[in-house]
Amino acid sequence: MKKIDKSDFAQGLHFVPLGGSEQFGVNFNLYCCDGKWLIMDCGIGFADERFPNVDIFLPDPKFIEAYKKDIAGLVVTHAHEDHVGAVPYLWPRLKCPIYCTKFTAAVLRAKFHDFPNCKDAKIIEVDCENELDLDPFSLKFIHVAHSIPQAVLTVISTRYGRVVHSGDWNLDPAPVLGVQTDEAALRAVGESGVLAYIGDSTNAPIPGRAGSETDVEAGLGKVFQGIDGRILVTIFASNVGRIQSICRAAEKAGRSVCLLGRSLHRMVSNARECGYLGDIQDFVSERDLPRLSADKILIIATGSQGESRAALARIARGDWKGLKMGRQDVAVFSSKAIPGNEKDINLIKNHLSASGVRVIDGSNAGYKIHVSGHPYRDEIRDMFSWLKPELVVPVHGEYLMLEAQSSLAKECNIPQTIIPQNGSVIRLAPGTPVLVDHVQTGVLAVEPQRIIPSDHVAIQERRKLQFSGAAHITVAINASGVLVFDPQMTLIGMIDGADEGEQDILGDLQQEIEDTLVDLSDDGVVDEIRIEEDLRVACRRYLTNVFGFKPKVSIHLLRV
Ligand SMILES: [Zn+2]
Ligand SMILES: [Zn+2]
Helix, strand or coil: CCCCCCCHHHCCEEEEECCEEECCCCEEEEEEEEEEEECCCCEEEEECCCCCCEEEEEEECCCHHHHHHHHEEEECCCCCHHHCCHHHHHHHHHCCCCECCCHHHHHHHHHHHHHHHHHHEEEECCCCCCHHHHHHHHEEEEEEEEECCCCCEEEEEEEEEEEECCCCEEECCCCCCCCCCCCHHHHHHHHHEEEEEEECCCCCCCCCCCCCCCHHHHHHHHCCCCCCEEEECCCCCCHHHHHHHHHHHHHCCEEEEEEEEEHHHHHHHHHHHCCCCCCCCCCCCCHHHCCHHHHHHHEECCCCCCCCCHHHHHHHHHCCCCCCCCCCCEECCCCCCCCCCCHHHHHHHHHHHHHHCEECCCCCCCCCCCCCCCCHHHHHHHHHHHHCCCEEEEECCHHHHHHHHHHHHHHHHEEEEECCCCCCCCEEECCCCCCCCCCCCCCCECCCCCCCCCCCCCHHHHHHHHHEEEEEEEEEECCCEECCCCEEEEEEECCCCHHHHHHHHHHHHHHHHHHHHHHHCCCCCCCCHHHHHHHHHHHHHHHHHHHHHCCCEEEEEECC
C-alpha cells in the first residue's frame, strides 16, 4: 500500500473514519472530495478502569488539523454524546462551521456555556426541507427515528456520486416523539443511485427489529401498576421520548414525576426550547419529595450506566439527601448497558436490592420497558432494499458488529463491502472503491486539568502502579560510601503500616541496602549512577521475592 499524501486527496472522493470503527463511541468520520473535507460527527467515548482519572476519550484530530483551511464544515447528526460530546473540546482546533438540527444545536449551545474557547463557534441550524450547499458537497438531511429528537441521516452528493451517511437510526413504526424514519425519501434517494452506504452497525448481529417506543410506554404503564412504594426509573438522560413515555405512564398511575440529575434537567430544558414535552404534567421539585406520599411519586434519575457520581448511584448508596429508598420501593432500569458498564450497573442493583428495593430490568419486567435506538438486522435489510447501494461500509461499532453488517450486506447481494478500521483511507470514486492507505489516528484522554494521548506515559505508569505499587527509598552516604543515616523508605501498595509483622519487611529491606553498599564499597565503586542502579536492582529483587510481583523502585542517592 503506497503512503498517501496531500496531493492524493486533491482528486476523487475519499472516506476516512478517524473514530468509531472497531470501537464503541468516539465517532469522527471524514469525507474528502477534490481536496475539501466534510466532518461527520465528533463524539466522545467512555474510558474504563484501565485509564485511571480519565472519564472520557476524544478522537485525535491531528490528521484533519493539517487540512484545517479546507474543512467545509462539521455536521452533527444528532445530540448523543458519542456524536456531539467532543465538539466543545476539539472545535478550537478545527474552527469550522457546525451544521445540525435545532435540537442538536440547543444541546451544543448549552455545552458551549462551559467552554469559553468556543464562543466564536458558528452553529447553523439545518432542516430536512432544504439542501445545504457546501461546495463541493451538497447535503440533504432525512429524518430518522432514534432515541433522541431530530436525528438525521445525511445524503452527501458530489460530482462523483451520492453517499449516504446514516448516523444512528432505527425503524420505530410508532415513535412517541418526532417522526418515523422517512421511507419515501430514502426510496427516492435509492432511485437516483447510491454509490456507498456508510451506516450504523450497533445492532447488526441481532435478528428481527428493535421495536417501538409506543410499546415501551405501554410496558412501563403495566410495570407501574400495583406498586405501593416509590418508583424510580433510570434512563439515558438524552432519551426525551422516554421521558415523555414515563411521564404519561406515571400520570395514568396517579403519580407526580420528579427529575434527579443535572443532565436530565438540562436535557428537558433543551427539549422544551424546541417545543417538546409541552403536554405533560409539571415536574415536582426535589424539595417537595419528603412531603409526598410514596405511592404518589415517580422519580426519573440519571446514572443508568452505573456512573458512580450520578443520581442513581448516590441514591443506591443512601447518599442522596432527602431520599432513602427501601422496602416497597421499586427501581426500574429502562435502559441497556453500554458494553463495558455491566459491572458498575450490577453494583448499583446489588446496593438497591440490599436495601430492600425491588429491581426491575429488561430481564424480569415481563413487558417491554426499553427499546434500542439502533436498527436490528431486518431494519438494516429494509434500508439496503430502499437505497440499493453499490458499496456498504459498516461503521459505528466494534469489529463483530461491523462484520455482522458486512455479512448481511453480502446476503442482500450488495455488490461490495469494505470493513474499515479507524484511520482507513477508502477511495470511493473514481473507479471501484478500494482501501488505499491507513493514516495515523488514536484517542485523546481527558484528565481533570489536561488532555493527553491515551497512550501517554503518565497513564501507562498510573496503570502499572495500580498493579505493582511503588517503593521510594532515599539513601545518604558519605565520601567512602558508608551510610550516614538509616535509609528513608516509603512503600506504596505493599504493606499495612499498622501491621507490626510487616515492619520486618522494612528491616530486611534496609539490611539489603546495607549489604549492597558494603559489596559496592569492597569493589571500590564510587560511581553514583552505578550505586543507585545496584541498590534499585537489589531492592526490587528483594521486594519481588517477598510479594511475588515487581514493584516500581526509585532510589534517591545523597552524597553528604
Ligand atoms: Zn451513536
Ligand atoms: Zn445515537
